[in-house]
Amino acid sequence: MLENVLSDRGSKYAVAGAPCASEDEAKALVKDLKRHKKFAKATHNSWAVxxxxxxVKNDDGEAGAGNVILRMLERDGVSEHLVVVTRWFGGKHxxxxxxxxxxxxxxAYLDEIGAD
Structure with a gap:
């Protein structure tokens, strides 16, 4: 998990991920992430695998975010690995x-795990 990856106009971002072999496992991993109070209070936990x-992707209210994650996973050939981007909305669009x-x-996450 990489917290405080960036901030912009009050919004803060973090990213997390894990190996994942099914949609049910992805949902369970996101649910586990939300057990951390900080992530449960986030505005969006967008993810894809x-x-x-x-x-499989879920925007969690951040329209198009799941697609962005998915395209990057496809481009880098990273399969069966869930990536979750979390945003705390800072008040400005x-x-x-x-x-x-x-x-x-x-x-940042793909670099951290050594994906090409």
Whole structure:
């Protein structure tokens, strides 16, 4: 888990992930993350995972964020590994910048785990 990856206009971002073999496991991992009070209070916990049958994603209210995560996993060939980008809304809308911030978080996480 990488906390405080970046801040912009009051919004704060973190990223987490884990090996994951099914949609049910992904949901259980996100539920486990939300057991931490800080993450339970987050505005969005957007996530995605590439599975052998089909990709699975959830925007959690941050429209398009799951797709951004999924595209990066596909591009880097990272399958069966859940990535969750968490955002705490800071009061100001970020527009398209929020997608760049999701990309920054995913890249930081993939670099951390040594994905190419």
């Amino acid at each position: 590439l599975l052998p049958d089909a990709p 970020l527009g398209g910048d929020r997608f760049r911030h999701v990309q920054t978080c995913v890249r």
